[in-house]
Amino acid sequence: MWQRVPRPEDDRVTDIIAGLYMSPLEIIALFSAVALVVARWLPPAARPRVVIAAVAVLALSAIVLSVVGFRWQMLPVLAGAAVTLPFALPPLLRRRTGRPVWRARWWLALPGSVACLGLTVTGPVAAWAFPVPDFPEPSGRFAVGTRVLQWTDPSRPETFTADPHDRRTVVVQLWYPARKSPAGAQRAQYLGRTEQEARTVSDALARQVGLPGFLVDGVPRARTRAVFDAPVADGGERFPVVLFSPGSGGVRTQNTAWAEELASHGYAVVGLDHPYDSAAVVLDDGRTVRTRTDSTGDRAQDDKLAAGWTAVRAADLRFVLTRLTHLDRGDTAGPPAGRLDTRRTAVTGHSMGGAAALQAARQDRRFDAVIDLDGYPHGPTSPSLHRPALALTQAITPGTDPHYMPRLTQALKHSTATSYRLTVPGAAHLTFMDGPLYLPPVPSITGSLGRTGSPHVVAETTLAFLDATLRREPGDVASALSAHGSLSVHHPDPADPPDLPDHR
Template identity: 35%
Template sequence: MSVMDVLLALGAIAYAVTAIASRRLARWGTLVLLPVLAVGGVAQWIVEGFYWQFAPTYVLVCGAAGLVVAQRDRDRQSTWRRRWVGVARGGVGILVVVAGIAWLLVPVPNLPRPTGPYAVGTEVFRLVDPQRSETATDSADDHRNVVVQAWYPADPAVSGTPSTYLDGLDRLPEQVTVLPACLMRGYGRIDTHGRTGVPVSADRARWPVVLFSPGYGAPRGFYTGLIADLASRGVVVFAVDHPYEVAVTELVDGTIATQQQRFLDDDPDQSRYMSAQLDVRTADLRFVVDQLGRPGGFGARLSDRLDTEHVAAIGHSFGGATAAAALASDPRLTAAANIDGTLYGTLPQQALTKPFLLLESDHSETGHSAQYLDGNRALLDRLRAPGFRYEIAEANHYSFTDAPRFLADPARHLVAQFIGGSRGPRQTQRATNDILMAFLQDPLGIGHGDTAAAAAKYRNIHGGPVR
């Protein structure tokens, strides 16, 4: 929330309290707080636009003002009017509660500033693979779109233009993953800490590459906090959207693709569907690697600055399975990391020959399925290269995403009591990126990392080498 939002919310509560407390305080609140709130509300609408989360706040201010008027000359009022005033006081009290609940849903989330030594540049590439048909649509002429957002170490001397948090903000479907689109009314104002139109840092001639695949149905934007921080540490991250599975993606022709799930009646646990979708995602990553090696594949700014000999894949949830599957099938990748992902198909039976990392949320908080536990155990048992497994205590499945930041701190704390994640996204993601960077240094050719030491810096992170 912005400073303006916080002040408006606190001022509305204070005014409501004065209206309920006594006529003297009500008079003071009307003379002092009400004009400030009126000016602040108008200023908020002009600067930030309307958020439905603040509608109860506006009603609260109006209700408190009406209560102040109704309480005038209370000694001369009839009995029934005094009763109605009492009801009005209770109504204003209820409005305080309603407004408080609405404020738990943050209008404009604040993402943490990246912790690495580099400024962050970003650019979106909307590509079409002419070799693959789009199986999610009914048109035989449709080819597979792959949307990639590059995040890279940038020259801090060039300011650039702020990047957009999410595709199609003005054309969102009714729901984006589990969130109603109306909650995202102000998401165009989120500071991603990434800037467009800025040159790549000159500190290295070529920068190593990390492919990132998001969770099932989740837009790449929901991982901006994690990804921007990773790029600030000295790698180029290509965050890949998988159209028609992700909740919302803008395609190369400008149309908005939404989720199209084609479940089968004879596939009750959807394992066949997920296995097939894993193949689609793996092909998406392979296509991105193809573009890395093609002259001009990612524009004049980036193409000549990429170290195509050092490419790793990471991902969260279904994206973690995608990273592992890509490592198993594409010899051009040098390492992979699975963040809390369940494996599908024949992937658990693969014998990976490149370094692999499994990062997990707290088992007791996330409640991983038997398929998750058995599949990852089988994959690690067959590993034929250096590998690590770490479990981050007090982190839940969503702690690696921006989703907890969509709630105000009190709501986040309350939700954590039911679904876990009390470590919080900031500490979870910082620990995650410290471990990732230590693990990736050798496979990416940028140094010699100590993965165990990176994990040991944090409390209650359990695990270690598996080979």
């Protein structure tokens, strides 16, 4: 699972080359800048040709990059070349005019060359630290299609606004098994339906974590493995449904790599934007709704607020499942209508989304399984869970909230179905979303599993659980999970009978 396979080239200038996370044009510019710096140390006969070629190629590359899209990571490369030019060109010009050529002693030139070379090399280091995300090739037998829908719940007032006529609206994105698209088909934009929407969302996410937006300017340039509105896969089979709620301030696309992998294995994945909670939600009419869920710094007050936000999210999940049932009946045209098996549905989430998934599963028996990706269980822990659950957590350290593990254990133990808690060594909180694909590989931020290892672990463990719970496929779930970390299994409590109505 999750083996990379050869893929055809597409029209992205940001294709990853040789692990440098730079486009071919950027690599050409980099080599030209390096050649300009080291020309000083070449034999005298070779210096003029190298300088002329390096300057010409570098200038042409800079012009083309300014047209197709210039990344800030190239600034150190161009700066190193610019500092070198005043020392590289004058000797060349003097030689052509017959004037005497003066060159600094090697012990004077060496520090400058090293400094310029170091400045130039900063470019690929920055490109490696903040790359354009390269999404893994899904390993399943299906291609992946995607679609964005917006739904309004007429029965629920919007609690984040004072307008009594405002009703709760959610934006969802579906990833579903699709037919293979023609060669050259445009892949879906990451973070939005358009690059403008993607930039709006990317800037909002950066502001939320205190990063300058330019640092992650490669993220809205990325394209995923799905194709918008691709025809649903042939065969007529119906696909189990997996709903997903993002982390606090997160957005519907934050787990795209995971969603595409599940879709390639025959699941329909539905990610939610929660307006006024997600960092930025662009509505169909062009309005952008930004987050209003700020913490106060007071633990008791923040716990109360988080419980309320979690309840809103859980209600969003239940509403979306109802709308998916209507979509499957043909109330809304387009894929994957008629192919959703909403009688086999899991609810999942990351961080606060995981808490919302647990709440939704307690409240609504239409959910057959629940997955919590490193989410603190905000809100009440009753009624008990009556569906199998999987909780993936990062390694517990002295810095971990001391209430987290007891609270999660309580939620899993009080259940009438078998539940699993898997602690993944080397994982951090952002391991369980797309962050490792485009953030610096700092263990405290994205974990130490690597850019390919992180999505592999999350996909393989959740697929093993979903195949067993939604598809009833034979196999030892505990064995499959324990291969990736430390596993605790909580068996059903026979003294706690089911008490939830089935709303199917």
